[in-house]
Amino acid sequence: MGKLTIDDLKKIKERVKRDTALREGGSTVKITVHMGTCGIAAGAREVMEALLQEMSETERQDIRVMTSGCMGMCSSEPNVTVEMKDKDPVIYQHMDANKMRQVFKRHVLLGEAQTDFALARMKEPQHEGEDRI
Amino acid sequence: MRELSLHILDVVENGVDAGAGFIRISILEEKAKNRLTITIEDDGAGIEDALLEKVVDPFYTTRRTRRVGLGLPLFRETSRRCDGTFTITSRRGKGTRVEAGFRLDHIDLPPLGNIAGCISALIAGHPEVDLLYTHRVNGREFRFDTREIKSELEEVAINEPRVLKYLDGVIRKSEAQIETAG
Numbered sequence: 001m002g003k004l005t006i007d008d009l010k011k012i013k014e015r016v017k018r019d020t021a022l023r024e025g026g027s028t029v030k031i032t033v034h035m036g037t038c039g040i041a042a043g044a045r046e047v048m049e050a051l052l053q054e055m056s057e058t059e060r061q062d063i064r065v066m067t068s069g070c071m072g073m074c075s076s077e078p079n080v081t082v083e084m085k086d087k088d089p090v091i092y093q094h095m096d097a098n099k100m101r102q103v104f105k106r107h108v109l110l111g112e113a114q115t116d117f118a119l120a121r122m123k124e125p126q127h128e129g130e131d132r133i
Numbered sequence: 134m135r136e137l138s139l140h141i142l143d144v145v146e147n148g149v150d151a152g153a154g155f156i157r158i159s160i161l162e163e164k165a166k167n168r169l170t171i172t173i174e175d176d177g178a179g180i181e182d183a184l185l186e187k188v189v190d191p192f193y194t195t196r197r198t199r200r201v202g203l204g205l206p207l208f209r210e211t212s213r214r215c216d217g218t219f220t221i222t223s224r225r226g227k228g229t230r231v232e233a234g235f236r237l238d239h240i241d242l243p244p245l246g247n248i249a250g251c252i253s254a255l256i257a258g259h260p261e262v263d264l265l266y267t268h269r270v271n272g273r274e275f276r277f278d279t280r281e282i283k284s285e286l287e288e289v290a291i292n293e294p295r296v297l298k299y300l301d302g303v304i305r306k307s308e309a310q311i312e313t314a315g
Contacts, residue, residue: 004277004303006285012299013289020289035258037204040143041134045247048254052301056294065292067258069150070196 020061027064029108032081036070042077043096050097051080054104063108076119082107093119136246137171140208142254144173144231147204149259151177151229160245160268162237169235169242180223188221208233215239245312249304252277253297260292266304273314275307 033039033048051065071079076093080100083089090113092103099117106112134140141158148156153175161170180188187193189209194202208231209219218234235242252266256279266277282300283291290296 016289056298
């Protein structure tokens with residue numbers, strides 16, 4: 001696989017085209033990895049890599065992956081937001097590669113929000129000033 | 134930041150936020166000169182002269198979500214502690230260029246790290262932005278241009294998981310080869 005070859009790329013293109021021809025319609029799940037300076041320093045890239053690995057192993061075609069900046073809750077990074085159609089978005093905190101795999105397999109694929117990793121959005125910060133840097 | 138590649142990822146994200154459509158990333162390793170130069174150039178909104186001084190001030194940020202902006206100051210500190218240089222040039226409406234130099238054999242120089250993971254993350258998050266990545270080590274070059282890949286893929290999106298997985302593998306291999314070639 002060493003070098004980028006046009007042939008390899010063409011083969012993948014044909015395979016993807018064949019598979020996607022079967023489905024039409026938009027996405028029903030949106031996964032956002034927050035990639036501000038704080039997220040990157042805390043490990044957002046590893047989270048993204050695990051997510052992309054999971055994505056390449058699923059047949060599901062209705063899942064979109066995005067990145068965004070900092071939400072202002074840098075101490076809870078890496079953050080990942082999972083938005084599913086007709087459901088409240090869930091923001092996950094302190095994510096790592098393993099937690100990302102679990103969230104993908106359970107929440108994204110099966111619809112079971114992983115509350116253990118979720119950030120309590122409506123709750124006040126436990127310690128004064130925790131929501132700043 | 135534990136790796137130089139994470140600084141690169143961070144600065145490229147800045148460019149994307151500034152509305153860039155094309156971002157050039159260049160890594161130049163010159164063993165003879167004992168220099169490592171990382172350049173990131175975008176065609177985004179650019180920064181006014183009056184603000185250019187401020188962007189490396191940790192207590193300056195344009196965002197409203199928090200009161201500090203650490204991306205560029207952290208990158209500058211990494212280059213500083215490696216006998217390096219750090220320059221930002223920018224023109225309003227034209228884009229911004231960040232260049233960080235390092236002494237290649239400095240004991241505090243972080244590893245380049247997982248470049249492939251950074252490029253994959255960037256493509257996954259911003260498939261519409263084009264990237265040209267070049268890594269030169271003593272005259273050998275690895276070049277990766279998303280524009281060429283997109284024209285080959287035609288209507289298939291570059292952020293399709295299987296495409297990304299393939300590209301990630303290619304970059305990983307090529308990076309390993311070029312590093313050992315030095």
